[in-house]
Amino acid sequence: GAGVSQSPSNKVTEKGKDVELRCDPISGHTALYWYRQSLGQGLEFLIYFQGNSAPDKSGLPSDRFSAERTGGSVSTLTIQRTQQEDSAVYLCASSSTTRLGSYEQYFGPGTRLTVT
Amino acid sequence: AQSVTQLGSHVSVSEGALVLLRCNYSSSVPPYLFWYVQYPNQGLQLLLKYTTGATLVKGINGFEAEFKKSETSFHLTKPSAHMSDAAEYFCAVRFSGGYNKLIFGAGTRLAVHP
Numbered sequence: 001g002a003g004v005s006q007s008p009s010n011k012v013t014e015k016g017k018d019v020e021l022r023c024d025p026i027s028g029h030t031a032l033y034w035y036r037q038s039l040g041q042g043l044e045f046l047i048y049f050q051g052n053s054a055p056d057k058s059g060l061p062s063d064r065f066s067a068e069r070t071g072g073s074v075s076t077l078t079i080q081r082t083q084q085e086d087s088a089v090y091l092c093a094s095s096s097t098t099r100l101g102s103y104e105q106y107f108g109p110g111t112r113l114t115v116t
Numbered sequence: 117a118q119s120v121t122q123l124g125s126h127v128s129v130s131e132g133a134l135v136l137l138r139c140n141y142s143s144s145v146p147p148y149l150f151w152y153v154q155y156p157n158q159g160l161q162l163l164l165k166y167t168t169g170a171t172l173v174k175g176i177n178g179f180e181a182e183f184k185k186s187e188t189s190f191h192l193t194k195p196s197a198h199m200s201d202a203a204e205y206f207c208a209v210r211f212s213g214g215y216n217k218l219i220f221g222a223g224t225r226l227a228v229h230p
Contacts, residue, residue, distance in 0.1 A: 004159075031216060043206060043220035056215040091159060095216070104150060105218060107160040 002026070004108035006092050012114045013082055021077045021111045025094030032075050033095075033105060034059075034067060038088035046090075049075060050097065082115045089113070118143055118211045122221035129228055135179075135194040137224045139207030142188065148210040149190040150218065151181055155203045163205075166190060177201070202228045 005024045013019050025032050034046040045059040049069045060066070064083075069075040079086055089112050093105035123138040141147060148167045152160040164175025171183040181192045190207060207221040 033217065035218075035220075042222045043208075045217040045219070048215055048217055056217060059217070093160075097216075104162050104165050105216075106162070107152075109159040 004092055004094050004106055006090075006108040006111050008111060009109065010112045010114075012116060015084060015115055016081055018078065018080045019082055019113065021079075021090050021113070023075045023077070023092030023094075023108060025073065025075070025092070026106055027073075029094035029096050029106075030072065031095045031097045031105075032069060033093045034075070034077050035091045035093065036088045037091055037110070041088075043091075046077070079113075082113075084115045087113055087115045118209070118219060120207055120209050120219050120221040122205075122207050122224050124224055125222060126225050126227065129197045129226070131199055131228055131230055132196050135192070135197045135201065135226065137192040137205050137207075137226065139190045139192065139221055140188055141190070141207075141209045141211075143209075143211055145212045146183070146185055147212060149181075149183060150208040150210070151175065151179070151190075151192050152206045152208060153203050154206065154223075160206065163192070197226075197228045199228050199230070202226055 007022045032049040037043045047067050048056040051072050052069050064080045067077045089110040091110045093107045095105045119142045121140045150165045151163040163179050164173050166173050166183045174180045179194045204223050204225045206223045208218040
C-alpha cells in the first residue's frame with residue numbers, strides 16, 4: 001500500500017514569509033507525528049496528533065509554528081514569518097495505535113525547507 | 117533527562133567485516149527501542165524494534181540488535197557488511213509516560229569500503 005507522503009519535497013522561501021507543509025499519513029493510521037532534521041540539532045520531535053487532537057505539542061520551537069490535522073488524516077505544519085534557522089528537513093510519520101500501544105512509526109520522505 | 121547516545125558519529129568498515137553501531141539510553145524503565153536507517157535524500161526506514169519479549173531482535177537486511185537492560189544498551193550488529201549498507205543509522209527510543217514521541221540519537225554514518 002501507499003506510504004506516508006509529503007509535499008512539497010523542496011521549498012525555498014524568503015525570510016519573513018509563511019510556509020505550509022503537508023503530510024498524508026498511511027490510510028487508517030490514527031497517530032501522526034512531525035519531526036525536524038537539521039545539521040545542528042539532529043532529529044527533533046515537534047508535535048504528535050492522535051486523531052485530530054494534539055496531546056503533545058512540546059517540541060514546537062516557537063509560537064510561529066503551528067499544525068493541524070483534519071478528518072483524522074491529512075496534516076499541515078505552518079511556519080509563520082520564517083527565519084533562516086527554520087531551514088531543515090521536516091519529516092512526517094504515522095503509526096497505528098491500539099489499546100496495546102503504538103506500533104512503529106513510518107516516515108515520509110520529508111520536505112526540505114530552505115529560508116533565504 | 118531522557119536521552120539517547122550513539123557512540124561514534126562515523127564508523128568505517130571493510131566489506132565483509134562485522135558492523136557494530138552502539139546505542140545507549142538513559143531510563144530506569146525499559147523503553148521501546150528502534151533502529152532506523154536513512155539513505156541519502158530519503159526518509160527513515162525501520163530496521164528493527166524491541167518492545168517486549170525476546171531481547172535479541174532480528175531486522176531487515178541481516179541486521180540484529182540486543183536489548184541489555186543492565187547496560188541500558190541496544191547495539192546494532194551485522195555479521196558481514198555490504199557496500200549497500202553505507203547509510204546513516206539512527207537509534208530511537210520511546211520512553212514510557214511520554215506519549216508516543218521518539219527521541220533520536222545523533223546518528224552514526226556508516227561507510228563501507230572494498
